[in-house]
Amino acid sequence: MTRIIVIGPLKSPHIIDGVKQYLKWIKKFEKIELIQLPLSGDLNKTPPSIYKDKDFKKFEKYFPESFNVLLDERGEQMDSIKFSEFYDRTKSRSQGKHINFIVGGPLGHSDKIYNKADYILSLSKLTFTHEFAVLILLEQLFRVNKILHNETYHY
Ligand SMILES: C[S@@+](CC[C@H](N)C(=O)[O-])C[C@H]1O[C@@H](n2cnc3c(N)ncnc32)[C@H](O)[C@@H]1O
Numbered sequence: 001m002t003r004i005i006v007i008g009p010l011k012s013p014h015i016i017d018g019v020k021q022y023l024k025w026i027k028k029f030e031k032i033e034l035i036q037l038p039l040s041g042d043l044n045k046t047p048p049s050i051y052k053d054k055d056f057k058k059f060e061k062y063f064p065e066s067f068n069v070l071l072d073e074r075g076e077q078m079d080s081i082k083f084s085e086f087y088d089r090t091k092s093r094s095q096g097k098h099i100n101f102i103v104g105g106p107l108g109h110s111d112k113i114y115n116k117a118d119y120i121l122s123l124s125k126l127t128f129t130h131e132f133a134v135l136i137l138l139e140q141l142f143r144v145n146k147i148l149h150n151e152t153y154h155y
Contacts, residue, residue, distance in 0.1 A: 002032045002091075003098050004137060005062055007055045007105030008130050009036040015131040022138035029145035034134070035062070043106060052110035059102055059113065066098040068118050071137065072109060073127050075120030080154055083140060084147040090119075103133045 010016050019034065026032055040046070040054035062068075067090055078086060090099055101121075102113070114120070123136050146153035 001098055003035055004101045004134055005035045005059060006103040006130055006134050007037050008039050010131050012131055015135055018135045019138060022142050026142050026145060048107050052107050055105045056110035056112045062100055063116060066100045067094045068100045068102060070113060070117035070120045071101060071103045071133055072120050073122050073125060075122035077122045080143050084144040087144050088148055101137055103130050105130060
């Protein structure tokens, strides 16, 4: 199964509405699980590296039996057709495994996570909030499913 794992529960109503809508639309093609992990304490009271390491520990338990795609603006970029091919290939090679899309918290990812990732994906060079990153990723997964099923949506 495909999972989106994100630090910091989604709170903004405009994002939550969009996320629900895309999950509903995608359900026609596949089930995507959205796992929302709690923030790792008070940002102002915890040194950044410790804060990010706590986030890493929470992600770590989802790594086994999974293909782990780290979302990071410094990662690899591809267009939607290439993303559909990447997703299709990854799914067929990962039979029985999860595909995890891992979205970092407010400070981004711990250094410890980078050599554990199977792929580092950038949605753009721009930095988004974790909430927008989830919503944009879902729109792309919907687009990917439409492309893979030869349905009109992507022009
Ligand atoms: C507020 S951003 C963290 C920014 C932080 N300054 C950093 O260095 O990563 C929260 C998370 O959203 C995701 N994100 C934000 N912009 C992204 C982009 N353009 N491409 C992929 N993921 C992105 C990443 O997973 C990031 O860890």
